[in-house]
Amino acid sequence: MSGVRDAARRGEKYNAKLDGTIIGQRFTALKSTMQAQTGVQFPLLASMENEIKSTVLEPLGISTVMFPAYLNFARECYSRANRFSDLTLKNEAQTLKAKWYARGLTSSVLVSIASTFGISIT
DSSP states (O other): OTTOOOHHHHHHHHHHHTOHHHHHHHHHHHHHHHHHHHHHHHHHHHHHHHHHIIIIITTTTOOGGGHHHHHHHHHHHHHHHHHOOHHHHHHHHHHHHHHHHHTTOOHHHHHHHHHTTTOOOO
């Protein structure tokens, strides 16, 4: 079949990507950009997490044992809110809510967290 690489060729390309010197060169070239991005994002993430804790989780009496799971949901919403908007963002958030609800989190708390990002889900 034309246009389809065989398994051996795929393996060769994959192994070539794992060459340590190539990976090192890529990281070296991008290091300053990566540091600049994390320098901006880390304080924003910390602020967002503190806001979720103080305005949603603590007032609702959520057990601190559950904070990491709810904060993981919040981080995923944060990520989506920085990449999507409008209906796509709402659909992404709805999918995330279903995932975290299936993992045992409370629906109303997830809705409250999403609303802090301006996302209206049900």
